[in-house]
Amino acid sequence: MKLKLSIYSRLLFGITLLLSVLFAAVLFVIRSREVRTLFGQTQTQALLIAKYMADLNRQALVRFDQDTIQRNVDDQVSDRLPYIVFYDRGGRPFVANQFAKSQADILERSHFDVDVEPDARFSATRTIRVGNRSLQVLEVEIPVFTPGAGQKWASVKIGYSLEPMHEEIRQTQFPLLLVGFGGLLLGILGASLIAKRITRPIRKLVDGTVSISHGDFSHMIDIPAGDEIGGLAR
Numbered sequence: 001m002k003l004k005l006s007i008y009s010r011l012l013f014g015i016t017l018l019l020s021v022l023f024a025a026v027l028f029v030i031r032s033r034e035v036r037t038l039f040g041q042t043q044t045q046a047l048l049i050a051k052y053m054a055d056l057n058r059q060a061l062v063r064f065d066q067d068t069i070q071r072n073v074d075d076q077v078s079d080r081l082p083y084i085v086f087y088d089r090g091g092r093p094f095v096a097n098q099f100a101k102s103q104a105d106i107l108e109r110s111h112f113d114v115d116v117e118p119d120a121r122f123s124a125t126r127t128i129r130v131g132n133r134s135l136q137v138l139e140v141e142i143p144v145f146t147p148g149a150g151q152k153w154a155s156v157k158i159g160y161s162l163e164p165m166h167e168e169i170r171q172t173q174f175p176l177l178l179v180g181f182g183g184l185l186l187g188i189l190g191a192s193l194i195a196k197r198i199t200r201p202i203r204k205l206v207d208g209t210v211s212i213s214h215g216d217f218s219h220m221i222d223i224p225a226g227d228e229i230g231g232l233a234r
Contacts, residue, residue: 034172038165043123046140046160049076053084053156054144061086061094061154062146069095082130082137083159086144089114089152103128106159111141116152118145128159136162 053076060068073084073095083100087093091110100106111122122141127134141157208220 031169031173035169038168042138042160042162042165043140046123046138046158047121047142049081049160050140050142050156050158053158054142057086057156058144058146061144066095073097080161080164081158082128082135082161083157085157087112087155087157089154091155094154099130100159106157110155110157112143112152112155114151116143118143122157125162126159136166138162 053072056072057069059065060072069086073086074097077084077097077099083097083103083106085093085096085100085107087110091112091114093107096107106128112120120143122139124139125136126139127136129135137159139157139159141155143152144154144156145151146153
């Protein structure tokens with residue numbers, strides 16, 4: 001009986017451990033792909049907003065109409081879009097919303113030089129302080145070219161909140177973990193059945209060997225399996 005418990009427990013533990021590692025790896029891959037997909041969608045949304053701001057204010061930039069650009073910037077700023085900054089050709093701040101003006105590390109730094117390609121893009125995640133809380137944003141900056149201009153006329157930088165993306169990831173974590181836990185329980189149940197199927201003939205073989213060693217040569221070891229265990233029993 002001691003041999004049976006040892007083999008059964010070790011076999012069950014080994015299969016359970018293997019299943020746990022397998023399910024953890026599958027969940028990790030699924031979650032990683034989901035995060036990459038959501039982040040890619042967020043990057044696309046942020047880039048479209050930056051392009052929209054560039055197109056909306058292109059004529060005002062040509063006229064150096066700060067008042068119009070300021071109104072457009074203030075109208076677009078929200079919890080999802082905490083800051084917008086326009087830079088002039090030399091990379092100096094031209095127009096920004098009030099929050100950006102209070103953050104020197106946001107306001108004073110353009111990611112582009114004067115010589116930049118029209119399709120140049122900058123994108124990076126960063127953490128900012130909004131009131132008493134930290135907010136992770138995706139910072140995107142694109143150059144603004146005017147018709148006939150051979151060089152960058154201006155650039156626009158936005159901060160796009162990543163909180164909705166993180167919230168969506170958190171909402172999908174529970175169903176994913178629930179499915180993984182259910183699959184693991186089914187796997188453990190299947191592992192238990194497999195372990196019993198493997199250890200049962202070994203137990204019979206051990207019991208028969210003990211009986212024969214005690215002189216009971218009439219004892220029959222009933223293992224009908226055609227594998228090595230059945231051959232050893234015969």
